[in-house]
Amino acid sequence: MQRIDWSALDASAQAQALERPAQTVAGETRRTVAALIDEVRSGGLDALRAITQRFDGAAPESFEVGEAEFAAAEAAIDPALKQAMVDAAARITAFHTAGMAQPYAVETAPGVVCERIIRPIGRVGLYVPAGSAPLPSTALMLGVPAGLAGCREVVLCTPPRKDGTADPSVLVAARLTGVHRVFVLGGAQAIAAMAYGAGPVPACDKLFGPGNSYVTEAKQQVAQSGAAAIDMPAGPSEVLVIADAGGNPDFIAADLLSQAEHGPDSQVLLLSDDSGLLARVEVALETQLRALPRADIARKALSASRLVKVESLDVAFDISNTYAPEHLILALRDPRAWLPKVLAAGSVFLGDHTPEALGDYCSGTNHVLPTNGAAHAYSGVSVGSFQNFVSVQSASPAGIVAIGPSAVTLAEAEGLEAHANAVRLRLKEALR
Numbered sequence: 001m002q003r004i005d006w007s008a009l010d011a012s013a014q015a016q017a018l019e020r021p022a023q024t025v026a027g028e029t030r031r032t033v034a035a036l037i038d039e040v041r042s043g044g045l046d047a048l049r050a051i052t053q054r055f056d057g058a059a060p061e062s063f064e065v066g067e068a069e070f071a072a073a074e075a076a077i078d079p080a081l082k083q084a085m086v087d088a089a090a091r092i093t094a095f096h097t098a099g100m101a102q103p104y105a106v107e108t109a110p111g112v113v114c115e116r117i118i119r120p121i122g123r124v125g126l127y128v129p130a131g132s133a134p135l136p137s138t139a140l141m142l143g144v145p146a147g148l149a150g151c152r153e154v155v156l157c158t159p160p161r162k163d164g165t166a167d168p169s170v171l172v173a174a175r176l177t178g179v180h181r182v183f184v185l186g187g188a189q190a191i192a193a194m195a196y197g198a199g200p201v202p203a204c205d206k207l208f209g210p211g212n213s214y215v216t217e218a219k220q221q222v223a224q225s226g227a228a229a230i231d232m233p234a235g236p237s238e239v240l241v242i243a244d245a246g247g248n249p250d251f252i253a254a255d256l257l258s259q260a261e262h263g264p265d266s267q268v269l270l271l272s273d274d275s276g277l278l279a280r281v282e283v284a285l286e287t288q289l290r291a292l293p294r295a296d297i298a299r300k301a302l303s304a305s306r307l308v309k310v311e312s313l314d315v316a317f318d319i320s321n322t323y324a325p326e327h328l329i330l331a332l333r334d335p336r337a338w339l340p341k342v343l344a345a346g347s348v349f350l351g352d353h354t355p356e357a358l359g360d361y362c363s364g365t366n367h368v369l370p371t372n373g374a375a376h377a378y379s380g381v382s383v384g385s386f387q388n389f390v391s392v393q394s395a396s397p398a399g400i401v402a403i404g405p406s407a408v409t410l411a412e413a414e415g416l417e418a419h420a421n422a423v424r425l426r427l428k429e430a431l432r
Contacts (some may be wrong), residue, residue, distance in 0.1 A: 011294075056159060
């Protein structure tokens with residue numbers, strides 16, 4: 001990781017220091033993804049087979065997982081892993097249930113009632129990555145709130161293994177949340193299939209899930225085309241740690257590496273007002289890297305990552321709010337006291353004993369979070385992400401008398417005579 005003294009950099013160098021790795025290949029990614037989407041739209045099932053063979057080295061005869069494969073997955077999975085997923089699903093359910101929005105109604109004037117009702121999105125598509133490592137936890141994070149929302153149909157796509165099958169743990173996790181339609185399909189081609197419909201994959205109203213830069217770009221392109229809505233930009237993983245002199249260097253190094261091992265396009269940042277801590281973390285990183293099976297992947301991510309010396313913790317929070325990290329860890333002596341300083345982040349982890357990995361798996365919060373600075377305007381997945389909120393209003397004759405004149409005045413001011421007339425006619429009727 002590169003060591004940086006923030007105060008020694010000019011504004012241009014500071015902006016460059018916060019640049020995400022994926023931004024350097026954005027143009028190439030856009031063109032590649034656009035071509036893949038066009039191929040799927042024009043070629044349907046044949047295109048899905050050709051693309052999957054090209055990228056994954058497998059082309060399943062039927063992309064949809066059958067009952068026999070689900071049963072084999074249940075038999076193959078380690079009972080301890082199954083129980084861990086059951087426990088995690090229960091906590092995710094508890095957290096998301098507590099945060100569910102409720103319908104409401106209010107009388108805004110005598111005889112005028114305004115309401116908001118909630119309806120599930122009809123058909124949703126979930127994307128569960130499984131490139132360099134399967135992510136059954138993502139199936140839980142998406143399947144649980146989709147089930148709580150009451151979506152009529154939920155489909156899930158996950159990349160095939162070399163033998164053309166889905167990872168058993170992903171299948172078991174999907175079934176735990178009530179998802180029964182799973183397709184062995186990955187990458188931008190899976191997003192295109194769920195957006196437009198291709199082969200056995202139905203077109204979905206909204207797409208969810210994290211992925212690499214190609215998956216993220218595909219989601220954005222299908223959303224821009226109007227084919228399907230998306231949850232958020234959720235691309236390569238990232239973490240920013242703010243630590244003081246009392247931070248545990250081994251803990252911090254482990255947190256940085258837990259994100260770096262996701263993929264070579266991940267990014268990790270450590271900000272501290274203590275040079276000694278930065279040096280200790282640097283040593284701990286090297287020590288822990290030597291024992292990691294995914295050390296090569298982590299090293300590539302670390303090459304685009306930073307250890308940043310700041311003059312004060314206030315400056316660190318300013319940097320963090322500019323960066324808007326997916327994950328923000330506050331390795332501080334009184335982390336909750338600093339929480340009001342956080343203005344933009346996907347998920348926050350307070351104190352030395354709250355590793356980001358807990359949120360990834362089983363604390364109960366959702367790990368499908370905005371990346372690449374999207375936390376400035378987007379939030380993590382929740383039950384509300386799978387619902388539509390519909391406003392309803394009703395006015396009695398007394399209600400049109402109470403507020404109709406205001407509507408007429410506003411319509412006339414805007415030069416919309418038909419609007420005004422629609423209210424005047426009812427006013428005349430009500431005042432007879």
